[in-house]
Amino acid sequence: MTVAGLLGALASPDPTPGGGTAAAIAGAMGTSLLVMVTGLAKSKSNTDDEKAALAGARAELEPITARLTQLADADTEAFNAVMAAYRLPKATDDEKAARSRAIQDGLRAATVVPLDTLRACAIAVDHGRAVAAHGNRSASSDVGVAIGLLKAAADGAAANVRINLTSLKDEVFRTATEDETTRVLSAATAAASDAMRAVAT
Amino acid sequence: MTVAGLLGALASPDPTPGGGTAAAIAGAMGTSLLVMVTGLAKSKSNTDDEKAALAGARAELEPITARLTQLADADTEAFNAVMAAYRLPKATDDEKAARSRAIQDGLRAATVVPLDTLRACAIAVDHGRAVAAHGNRSASSDVGVAIGLLKAAADGAAANVRINLTSLKDEVFRTATEDETTRVLSAATAAASDAMRAVAT
Numbered sequence: 345m346t347v348a349g350l351l352g353a354l355a356s357p358d359p360t361p362g363g364g365t366a367a368a369i370a371g372a373m374g375t376s377l378l379v380m381v382t383g384l385a386k387s388k389s390n391t392d393d394e395k396a397a398l399a400g401a402r403a404e405l406e407p408i409t410a411r412l413t414q415l416a417d418a419d420t421e422a423f424n425a426v427m428a429a430y431r432l433p434k435a436t437d438d439e440k441a442a443r444s445r446a447i448q449d450g451l452r453a454a455t456v457v458p459l460d461t462l463r464a465c466a467i468a469v470d471h472g473r474a475v476a477a478h479g480n481r482s483a484s485s486d487v488g489v490a491i492g493l494l495k496a497a498a499d500g501a502a503a504n505v506r507i508n509l510t511s512l513k514d515e516v517f518r519t520a521t522e523d524e525t526t527r528v529l530s531a532a533t534a535a536a537s538d539a540m541r542a543v544a545t
Numbered sequence: 546m547t548v549a550g551l552l553g554a555l556a557s558p559d560p561t562p563g564g565g566t567a568a569a570i571a572g573a574m575g576t577s578l579l580v581m582v583t584g585l586a587k588s589k590s591n592t593d594d595e596k597a598a599l600a601g602a603r604a605e606l607e608p609i610t611a612r613l614t615q616l617a618d619a620d621t622e623a624f625n626a627v628m629a630a631y632r633l634p635k636a637t638d639d640e641k642a643a644r645s646r647a648i649q650d651g652l653r654a655a656t657v658v659p660l661d662t663l664r665a666c667a668i669a670v671d672h673g674r675a676v677a678a679h680g681n682r683s684a685s686s687d688v689g690v691a692i693g694l695l696k697a698a699a700d701g702a703a704a705n706v707r708i709n710l711t712s713l714k715d716e717v718f719r720t721a722t723e724d725e726t727t728r729v730l731s732a733a734t735a736a737a738s739d740a741m742r743a744v745a746t
Binding site for chain 2: 347367373375496499500
């Protein structure tokens with residue numbers, strides 16, 4: 345898909361692609377910018393440990409871009425499945441029960457996808473701390489943009505988890521997912537603050 | 546350009562496209578999501594004034610996506626011009642003077658482009674308040690993602706203005722641009738907070 349096509353699809357009144365997809369793509373852009381900085385020639389410092397930290401971050405970050413691109417598509421598919429479930433017939437009790445199960449299954453998937461997006465962004469921000477600390481100083485604004493996009497993506501993914509959780513009836517799943525969302529988002533927020541401080545120094 | 550192509554270009558060790566381009570695309574995604582919400586059938590409320598506010602926001606937001614897409618390209622071109630200026634010959638005094646002028650001209654353009662990105666994001670966030678207040682409640686997470694992306698884009702654009710300002714010698718331009726950046730970013734930050742509050746209610 346082209347960038348112009350993605351923007352047009354986001355702007356169209358169809359509910360998909362929506363915020364979950366945009367968040368995943370923003371996270372993928374942030375991750376890509378971090379990968380760029382790990383590939384720049386001059387790092388802030390030249391110790392072997394610091395070079396190894398940058399190389400390690402690069403190896404971890406590279407697959408996350410592809411993962412977030414997949415999750416961008418998966419978010420659209422999951423939400424389409426929820427909408428299809430809502431359109432199922434509900435004339436008989438059997439149909440009502442089947443429709444309700446399909447909606448609940450769909451919502452569960454539509455919750456798991458943005459939670460995975462949140463997790464991927466949190467891992468990228470975590471490695472972003474090493475990039476901020478040891479990356480080429482001339483690219484500090486690139487690192488700042490990357491961390492800002494990953495933080496916005498993590499916030500957006502968490503909002504998508506939570507809005508879908510509200511309609512889920514499985515209370516055990518709901519509580520576990522809410523706890524996990526809070527935990528991962530807190531970790532991502534803290535790591536983003538660390539990275540932003542390192543960029544500024 | 547495809548989304549995958551953009552992500553690959555951001556990740557490559559070439560300095561362009563970099564954070565300025567990623568910020569502009571993130572702002573374009575946020576703007577597109579706001580346009581989507583203005584096009585959804587059911588708004589939160591049905592008064593004519595509120596419908597007019599949503600339609601007005603839509604009319605203002607639609608061209609901003611294209612504007613930010615142009616600025617994404619312009620950012621890459623401006624930074625490429627700066628790098629080309631740094632590669633100019635500097636063997637003689639005349640060459641040194643010409644090179645210095647070219648660098649300064651390039652940096653000025655590389656400052657004006659992200660300032661325009663910041664302005665466009667600030668206008669989008671400003672209209673985002675009406676979308677947050679009157680848009681379809683079921684799309685509140687989309688509005689939240691949109692505002693988060695626009696705020697990250699505004700922050701990132703401001704960081705790009707400021708990093709290029711540091712090497713500019715024209716103190717009058719530098720001061721005026723720094724003041725404008727601070728003013729527009731403050732307005733965008735306040736509007737984003739307003740919009741986020743409206744989404745949550």
